[in-house]
Amino acid sequence: MPYFYLTVLIVLLDQATKWLVQTKMVPMQSIGLVRGLFSFTYATNYGAAFGILQSQxxxxxxxxxxxxxxxxxxxxxxxxxxxxxxVGLGVALGGALGNLTDRIRLGFVVDFLDFYIWPIFNVADMAIVIGVVLIVLGIFSKDQRKGNQEPENMQGVEKAVSREEKS
Known part of the structure; x- marks a missing residue:
């Protein structure tokens, strides 16, 4: 369960950044940070990623x-x-909770990270994407060891060492 700490951290970071945007900016206001590349643009998103499911x-x-x-x-x-x-599940869960909090509290999601060539997004959106990528990588990983378990060859070494210590 230690990965749920990531969930809490992501929700807090997401909500704190959205609060800053809402208190310091007005909707559709844009503050250029890197000319022609990146700005903060306060957008209200009534749908999901890429504007799908608007008003749903x-x-x-x-x-x-x-x-x-x-x-x-x-x-x-x-x-x-x-x-x-x-880790991926913890990160994606944090993103889902962050955007869910907005939808319940506001009826829309606050987006503000604007790279011009991509739709405006937020910290929760990044967490969802990163989390899903980590989940997929985890599924296809060659290292299929489970969480806190040790590799089988290490368990055999420990048993052998334990027997030697008893002798």
Whole structure:
């Protein structure tokens, strides 16, 4: 369960950055940070990524809650998953909770990271994407050791050392 600390950290970072944007900017205000490359642009997103499912707040809340509940119910099995997958689940869960908080509290998601060539997004969106990538990498990882378990050859070494110590 230590990866759920990542979840909490991401939710706090996401909500803190969105609070700053909401208190220091007005919707559609843009503050250029790197000319022609990056700015903070306060956008209100009533849909999901890339503007899909516009004005489907209840559906998006239901989907988010379904994902969050599924991860939470299966949290006791987390140590059976590869470590990278555990981290990915914790990170993606933080992103889902961050955007869910906005949808419930505001009816929309606050976006502000604007790279011009990409739709405006936020910290929670980054966490979801990074988390999903880590989950996929964990699934296809050659190191299929599960969470806190040791490799089988190490368990054999420990047994041999233990027998020698008793003699």
């Amino acid at each position: 707040t209840l559906l998006l809340i239901a989907i988010s809650l379904g994902v969050i509940i599924t991860v939470w119910v299966n949290r006791r099995k987390m140590n059976q998953y590869p470590r990278m997958m555990q």
